[in-house]
Every structure is written in C-alpha cells, then in structure tokens.
Amino acid sequence: QSFKLLGFLDVKSVPCARESVLYGSLGSLVVGLGHFLATSRVRRSCDFAVGGFICTMLGYWFYCRYNLAQQRIRRRMLKEGMRNKTLFEGSSLDPERKQTGNERSDS
Amino acid sequence: MANPSQLGFQDASSPIMEELVEFHDHALMVALAICSLVLYLLALMLTEKLSSNTVDAQEVELIWTILPAIVLILLALPSLQILYMMDEIDEPDLTLKAIGHQWYWTYEYTDFKDLTFDSYMTPTTELPPGHFRLLEVDHRVIIPMESPIRIIVTAGDVLHSWAIPTLGVKTDAIPGRLNQTSFITTRPGIFYGQCSEICGANHSYMPIVVESTPLTHFETWSSLLSS
Numbered sequence: 001q002s003f004k005l006l007g008f009l010d011v012k013s014v015p016c017a018r019e020s021v022l023y024g025s026l027g028s029l030v031v032g033l034g035h036f037l038a039t040s041r042v043r044r045s046c047d048f049a050v051g052g053f054i055c056t057m058l059g060y061w062f063y064c065r066y067n068l069a070q071q072r073i074r075r076r077m078l079k080e081g082m083r084n085k086t087l088f089e090g091s092s093l094d095p096e097r098k099q100t101g102n103e104r105s106d107s
Numbered sequence: 108m109a110n111p112s113q114l115g116f117q118d119a120s121s122p123i124m125e126e127l128v129e130f131h132d133h134a135l136m137v138a139l140a141i142c143s144l145v146l147y148l149l150a151l152m153l154t155e156k157l158s159s160n161t162v163d164a165q166e167v168e169l170i171w172t173i174l175p176a177i178v179l180i181l182l183a184l185p186s187l188q189i190l191y192m193m194d195e196i197d198e199p200d201l202t203l204k205a206i207g208h209q210w211y212w213t214y215e216y217t218d219f220k221d222l223t224f225d226s227y228m229t230p231t232t233e234l235p236p237g238h239f240r241l242l243e244v245d246h247r248v249i250i251p252m253e254s255p256i257r258i259i260v261t262a263g264d265v266l267h268s269w270a271i272p273t274l275g276v277k278t279d280a281i282p283g284r285l286n287q288t289s290f291i292t293t294r295p296g297i298f299y300g301q302c303s304e305i306c307g308a309n310h311s312y313m314p315i316v317v318e319s320t321p322l323t324h325f326e327t328w329s330s331l332l333s334s
Contacts (some may be wrong), residue, residue: 005139005166006142006143008135008138008139008141009116009136009138011113014132014135014136016167017132017136018134021139048117048152050143050144050147053143054140054143054144057136057140058136058137058140061133061136065129065133065141069129072125076122103176
C-alpha cells in the first residue's frame with residue numbers, strides 16, 4: 001500500500017522521502033517554535049516554520065540521496081569486481097595474480 | 108509489464124531507467140516543497156486583510172526571482188547529466204535493427220549472419236493460459252543480458268515508435284531515417300513494450316517483447332535461427 005503526500009509523493013516507496021518529510025517537520029517545529037519563543041510574533045514565526053520545513057526537508061533529501069548514489073556506485077563496482085574475479089580467476093588476466101606478481105618482483 | 112491501474116514507473120531493468128526513476132523522485136520532492144510553499148501562501152492570502160498601501164516590494168521581488176532560478180538549477184543539473192549519459196555509446200556487443208510496419212515489427216540481426224524475422228502480436232484467441240493479452244508476440248527479440256545492445260530503429264511505411272518502459276527506451280521509427288539508441292539489461296527476463304506512435308487502425312496491436320537471457324542461451328537461439 002502506498003501513502004501519497006499531497007496525492008503524488010509516495011513516501012513509502014521513494015527512498016529517503018519519509019525521513020526527509022519527518023526531519024522537515026521536526027525542523028519546522030524547532031525553527032517556528034524557537035522564533036516564537038524569542039520574538040512572540042505569530043505570523044513571522046509561521047513564515048519561519050514553513051521556511052524551516054522546506055530547508056530541512058530539502059537539506060536532508062540531498063544528503064540522503066548523495067549517500068544513496070555513492071552506495072549505488074560502490075555496489076556496481078563491487079558487482080563488476082566480483083564478476084571479473086569469477087571470470088578471470090587463475091588466468092593471466094587475474095588482477096590478484098598481477099598484484100602478487102608485482103609484490104614478488106618488488107621484494 | 109505494468110500492474111493493473113499502475114500510475115508510476117515500472118521497475119527499472121537498465122541503468123538508465125534506474126537513473127530516470129531517481130531523477131523523477133528528486134523532481135517530485137522539489138514539487139512537494141514548492142506545493143507546500145504555495146499552499147502556505149494561499150492560506151496566508153486568504154486570512155490576510157486586504158490593503159492597498161504597498162508601494163515598494165523589493166525584497167519579495169528579489170526572493171521570487173532568485174528562488175525559481177535555484178529551483179531550475181536543482182532540476183536542470185541532474186537532468187542534463189542523465190541526458191548526456193543516455194547519449195553515451197559504449198562499444199555495443201550486438202547491433203539490432205527494428206523496422207516498424209503496419210502492424211508488426213521486423214527484427215534483423217546482421218552482425219555475423221543475416222538473421223531476420225517478423226514479430227506479430229499473438230491474437231487473444233490463440234493466447235496460451237497465463238500469457239498477457241495484447242502484449243505477447245509470436246517471435247520475441249532475444250538479447251544477451253548485461254551486454255550493451257545498439258538498436259537501430261526505422262519504419263517501412265508510416266511513423267511508429269519502439270518503446271520499452273522498463274528499459275527506459277523509446278525511439279521513433281521514421282521511414283527513410285535510422286534512429287539509434289542503446290541499452291543494457293541488468294537482469295534476465297521478459298520485457299514488454301508497445302508501439303508509441305499512432306500508426307493506423309492496429310496501432311495498439313503491435314507490441315514489442317524483449318527477452319534477455321544469458322549469453323549461452325542467446326548463442327543457442329541464434330544458431331537455431333540461422334540453421
């Protein structure tokens with residue numbers, strides 16, 4: 001089952017979406033409440049709360065997606081490395097063989 | 108293929124489609140931020156007293172110029188990255204030609220031998236149990252998995268379009284023109300698509316089915332086809 005915020009963003013299936021919205025809500029509360037406690041201005045505090053929501057949500061979103069992208073790249077490199085190891089193990093193209101060969105020649 | 112009443116993308120089966128899905132999620136998050144802001148401003152306007160004493164609006168004009176520019180940059184950068192990624196041609200292992208006709212596809216594998224076959228939709232009356240209505244064909248396109256495939260698309264009569272959503276491929280088939288695209292399937296499986304350019308009465312009845320198999324099976328199939 002999906003839960004679509006504003007009818008289009010499925011926070012359950014989109015990676016990082018749920019955390020972004022939750023952290024955004026928390027950020028909005030903190031900023032809005034903090035501003036109100038400091039200034040006692042309701043209207044302006046609401047503006048800050050909305051701004052805090054958007055900035056925190058997008059900030060965490062970029063951070064989370066960047067980490068996910070790095071993970072994805074590492075996963076692809078690992079997959080290719082494992083495939084190459086299986087393909088070339090024991091042959092002249094085996095990268096581990098070349099490495100130990102270099103170590104032997106160095107020593 | 109898509110589930111009934113599915114609105115979103117199908118699961119990605121190629122690296123490009125994975126990137127497109129990621130970009131789509133990113134665009135939706137930006138859209139959520141914009142919609143939240145607009146909803147808040149709407150609520151604010153509806154509760155504010157009307158006044159006509161605004162003479163100067165330098166700050167707000169600055170904000171509503173810079174903010175959309177930032178939003179456009181946030182969307183344009185990943186979009187251009189994917190666009191250039193889609194144009195990369197990385198030494199394809201196989202070149203395949205797809206020719207659109209009314210109302211079937213012809214596929215040619217001419218790298219090593221001249222292998223050509225037509226691909227017609229399986230009529231509903233002849234459909235085996237468990238097969239998909241209006242999506243199955245008599246001869247599938249068999250390709251080796253995890254290999255870069257180049258596909259050259261053209262048409263023999265009117266405009267068609269060769270599209271497979273799960274691979275992120277959609278290429279127009281134009282008579283007298285060769286359009287090239289490439290893709291890699293990340294896993295074995297059967298991928299469905301449909302003609303995506305109106306081409307006559309049976310436009311909805313000329314599907315595309317690509318079957319991605321390990322290389323050994325592909326070699327067996329191509330040797331059977333050539334013999």
